[in-house]
Amino acid sequence: MSLKRFLTSSAFFKNLVVALVIVIVFLFAIVKFLDFSTNHGEEINVPDITKMKLEVAEEKLDEEGLEVFLLDTVDFKPEFPPYTIVEQDPRPGSKVKDGRKIYVKLNAGGFSTVTLPDLINKTFRQAANTIRTLGLQEGKLKYVPNIAKDVVLEIHQNGKKLKAGDKILKNSTIDFVLGDGKELFSDENDSIPSQEQDSIE
Structure with a gap:
């Protein structure tokens, strides 16, 4: 059978359709696998970890599938306990993917x-x-x-x-x-004129 006849035959079109179906199924399977491996559509609510010790925050975030990353220690803020988290990014209630790092700043132990x-x-x-x-x-x-x-x-x-x-x-x-902007005269100064008067006499 010549190439021209094969390309115009029903067998060729059947094979072409089968090949296209296989490619489509393969691409669909890849997309589903990527969705599963990246937790597509699954998001985690970031918990509020302010006023927590760093060790406690690490345990809590680990349970949620998140990580904590310490950025800096800030000047002491009296409204927060010493050595606790005063700031976090992303903020509490934000939706993030599994494995996301939560950046935090720690309160100093006291006033400098x-x-x-x-x-x-x-x-x-x-x-x-x-x-x-x-x-x-x-x-x-x-x-x-x-x-x-x-x-x-x-x-x-x-x-x-x-x-x-x-x-x-x-x-x-x-x-x-x-x-107060005022100047008071002492008793000594007040008595000077009388002393001078006595000497003149």
């Missing part, structure tokens, strides 16, 4: 210390901006007689006088002693 700069003779506004930048908080203000109004004369913490260079914990409360 800062060095107190020289704030004496600074205006209260300047001093307040400086301590906020350092992570400190403004406390009580006490005014005493002094010609320099709203200028820092002393700094205290829990009744203890502080000086430049002292180490204090972040989030500490700092109290200020400020000038």
Whole structure:
């Protein structure tokens, strides 16, 4: 049988149809296998692991088929227990695939210390901006007689006088002693004119 006759014969078309069916079935089987191996359509709700110790979070995520990856330790946040997770990505409730890594940040064990700069003779506004930048908080203000109004004369913490260079914990409360802008004359100064008058006499 010549090639031309074979290509136009019914046997050729039957074989062609069978071959196409086999190819289609094979491709369908591959797609199904890939769907199964990649958990296509199956998603996991990310649990809330904030305020958990890292070891506890690892166990919980492992049960869900997820992994935890520590990114960094952040400055201490008092609303979270020490050494617990303060941030996670993806966030709780997000839908992810099996095996996805959950990136977390850990709370520090406590407040770090800062060095107190020289704030004496600074205006209260300047001093307040400086301590906020350092992570400190403004406390009580006490005014005493002094010609320099709203200028820092002393700094205290829990009744203890502080000086430049002292180490204090972040989030500490700092109290200020400020000038009230008034100048009081002492009894000595008040008596000078009378003394001068006596000497003249």
